[in-house]
Structures are given as C-alpha cells and as structure tokens.
Amino acid sequence: MEKRLDPRIKRTRSLLKTALLNLIDEKGFDAITVRDLTDRAEINRATFYQHYLDKFDLLDKSIENELQDLVTTVAPRNREEFTIAGGEPSPIHIRLFEYISEHAYFFQVMMGKNGVPSFQHQVASQIQDFMSEVLDHMHPDFKDAHVPKDFFTHYVAAAMIGLGMYWLESGMKYSPRYMAEKASYLTIWGPVNAIGLR
Template sequence: MKEGDRRVKRTRRLLKNALLELIHKKGFNAITVRDLTEKADVNRATFYQHYHDKFDLLDQAIDDMLLSLVTYVVPKNVEEITDIEKASPVFVRLFEFIYDNTFFFQVMMGKNGIPSFQRRMVSMIQQFMNEKLEQFHPQPEKMDIPREILIHYISFAHLGLISYWLESDMQYSPGYMARQLSSLTVKGPLAAGGLLYNNCLGNS
C-alpha cells in the first residue's frame, strides 16, 4: 500500500472513530465538524478533502460497515442456512462480526444512536434474504407463505435478537446466540420454545 493510501485510511479511521465517540457522548445532532476535527486531531481542510459534511461521514461509515457485514456473513451454500444439527455458519459469522465491532453497533443502536441505521440494516437483511431465496428456492409458488411476508418476519426477528444481545451487554457468546437464532429460524418460535412438543397450546 502506498504511503498516501495509508494516510487516507488512517485519517478516515480517525474521523469515523471520533464520530462514534461523539454520537455516544452527545448524539449526532449536537455534533459539529469542529467537534470531529478536534476529536480526530485533524484540520478542517483535511476533513473536507474526505467528506462533504458530517452527514456524508455518517453515511459512509454506515455503508462501509454494512457492506463489510454482508461480505463476511454471506452463505456459501443452502446447508449453511438450513443445517439444524448445529449453529448455522452464517449466524456464527453474523454474531462474530457484531462482537468484533461491538462499539459501532452499540452506538448506532443505542439511546443516542441513529434511527435510520436500524432501517438500513433491516433493508440490507431483506435484500440479502431475497437474493438468497431466489438462488436457493427459485420457485416462490411452492412456498407455503408469500416470500415477502417470510422476508419481513425473519429480518425484523433477526434485528430484534441482535438488539436484545447488544442491550444485555452481550452476556451470551456469539456461538450461543448463533445456536439460538438457528433453532428459532429453522424450527419456528413455538417449536423452538417447546410449546408444540409439550402440547402446551392444546392444554391451555
């Protein structure tokens, strides 16, 4: 890597880190470009060489992270999603990635976070699922429910479980969370919770 490329990467990393710390401290709306440059220890001219404004910095930070997430998580084959004997490798990679980037996700989804981040994350999951369903299940007429209903249900369920994990300070390991999400996804919530097996619904 050329020295100029290293400087660019370093400057952008410093500014993105400064953005996260300032959002965590006082929320995005209260942040100024001056706050960012002082926190990152770069001058204003350098900032504007890389970003139009703080919104551009935020958008690029989110885009970069979500693209990295998709690239890391993407399944190699259908078995990585449907194998019920163990945690799906896709879900293992999902929780590992979030664990490795804990501060970013906790800030973005925390009390001072960015509301649009969760919408963009859901949209990314939905796009990802739609592409994989078209690849692994190209005949939607043979599905028991419409594809879009399945996609919306699973994407918001995944986001809810991720939010819970972050809010609970990640008390469970990524592997444990991957096993739970695998069970819920493959079996469904009632079967995974033992309600169907124990005939709880019929006895209520």
C-alpha cells in the first residue's frame, strides 16, 4: 500500500487516479490518452512517467490498490463473524457496505456504462481467492459440506457483487447497515448452512 509514501507522491497519484476515474466516466477508458490524464490532473507528462508506464499501468495499479484496501478492510477477524446469529448483521457485511459507501464513485465508475469490463471479474476473483484462503484456516474440513468450497466462494462473490451493483445503481437508497443486515440474512440462512459452518 501507499501509507509511507512521500506526501507529494501520494498527492500526485491521487490526482491521477481522480483524473482517470473522471475521464472513464466521461468517455470510457479506451478513448483516454496520457495527455488527457496529465491535463486533467494538471501535471506534466514527465511527472506522469515517473509514476506509471502508461495509462494501462495507472489503471492496473489503481484497481490493485483499491481491491487490496477492500480485502484488508473487510477481512473476517474470527470464525464467529461468519456465523453471527440473533438478527444482527455480520461485521464483515457492515465493513463491506461501509467501504463501498465511502468509495462509491470508484465502484460506480468502474461498473458503470463506460466502466472497465474486466473490473467485475477482478473483484470476483479477489473475493473468491480471499474466501478460499480464509476458509482453509477457519473451516479446513469440508467433509460435512453439501457443496464444494469453490461453489461456495463463487456463489458468495457473485451475490456480493450483485448486491453491491444493485445498491450503487439504485442511488444507495438504503443505509450500509440495512444492506449488511439483508446480506447477512441471505448468507447465514443460505450458503453458510450449506457448507456446514453452523
């Protein structure tokens, strides 16, 4: 991540990321040039090339950093976060929808009409890989499961992406906590039972 970077570097990269998002939103990634990015960010081309190889490198690193932040923020702290009961939303889902809310513009642009087609697949792959790794630690024995682990991770990834997209497209008319409550209910009373965590 970029927490220890010089503030000037962080500011330049932030300006370029914002310029990238604005331009994708306006005309799509394919139509963007490095000059568009530098003009929008109000930096010179030499400065751009000190940080990125080209526009593809800027896009790749922007997505990679965002998804790393997402996974780090949302990561379950313990097994109980998977199986919380009593009508309370899972802390995992609370953190997920709060993160989406705080970074709504990024997700709206990337998944919007001019967005990056591969982004949804990248999000799904990140969630699947992460869930698989977590389950290896928290639920290593799948002999009691009614579905294979890869079925479960694909199901959860698709469900969370679908709910997130619906929420963003609807103008986030529900609060993050409300979304977390409903996602928790769907997850805990459905697929979680199917893999034997309860």
